[in-house]
Amino acid sequence: MDPILKSTKSIQCSPAPSGTELTLSQSDIHVLVGVTGSVAALKLPLLVSGLLQIPGVQVQVVSTEKAKHFFSMQDISVPLYSDQDEWNMWTKRSDPVLHIELRRWAHLMLLAPLDANTLGKISSGICDNLLTCVVRAWDLQKPLLFCPAMNTAMWSHPITEQQISHLHSFGYTEIPCIAKKLVCGDEGLGAMAEVSTILEKVKEVLKEHNLLV
Numbered sequence: 697m698d699p700i701l702k703s704t705k706s707i708q709c710s711p712a713p714s715g716t717e718l719t720l721s722q723s724d725i726h727v728l729v730g731v732t733g734s735v736a737a738l739k740l741p742l743l744v745s746g747l748l749q750i751p752g753v754q755v756q757v758v759s760t761e762k763a764k765h766f767f768s769m770q771d772i773s774v775p776l777y778s779d780q781d782e783w784n785m786w787t788k789r790s791d792p793v794l795h796i797e798l799r800r801w802a803h804l805m806l807l808a809p810l811d812a813n814t815l816g817k818i819s820s821g822i823c824d825n826l827l828t829c830v831v832r833a834w835d836l837q838k839p840l841l842f843c844p845a846m847n848t849a850m851w852s853h854p855i856t857e858q859q860i861s862h863l864h865s866f867g868y869t870e871i872p873c874i875a876k877k878l879v880c881g882d883e884g885l886g887a888m889a890e891v892s893t894i895l896e897k898v899k900e901v902l903k904e905h906n907l908l909v
Contacts, residue, residue: 733762809845848884
């Protein structure tokens with residue numbers, strides 16, 4: 697079955713009424729992974745596999761077009777959406793708007809990797825693709841985690857610190873990049889955090905929000 701049609705039925709999570717505590721069963725933890733055009737997107741299959749091992753977690757993925765260059769769709773075992781899916785699903789006013797439906801469905805969003813380009817867009821409020829539209833519409837009462845990943849020269853540029861600071865001011869949680877030898881041959885800060893580190897932080901945040909026991 698087309699994953700779009702299959703998943704449209706599953707995107708039915710409504711927000712909890714105002715002033716009430718969200719109580720979830722172990723089968724109700726929805727994690728939306730956003731993947732952008734960094735070479736660290738190679739790790740998406742491993743990241744998705746690790747998330748699915750957390751009890752009760754369901755995963756869906758939103759990918760930028762450039763990110764799809766780094767992984768095979770056949771290696772992703774969960775629904776994956778990109779820009780064209782938004783337009784394929786909407787033909788008339790009564791049709792669902794994909795970025796809003798995904799925003800409603802998810803209890804936690806994880807941007808991994810978050811490249812320099814998308815970091816700049818999000819910090820400026822730009823929403824010109826499916827992923828950035830989801831983030832722009834994100835419910836700030838829900839956790840959003842981001843994992844920067846970029847070349848060391850990009851990371852050390854002064855504007856990066858400003859943009860990261862903007863994301864912090866929105867209440868987003870950074871999973872810091874690490875220093876290592878990058879694919880381009882440069883050595884230094886800019887590599888995405890290890891998948892194991894990301895998974896531990898996701899579990900920690902889920903527990904903080906009473907989404908995971």
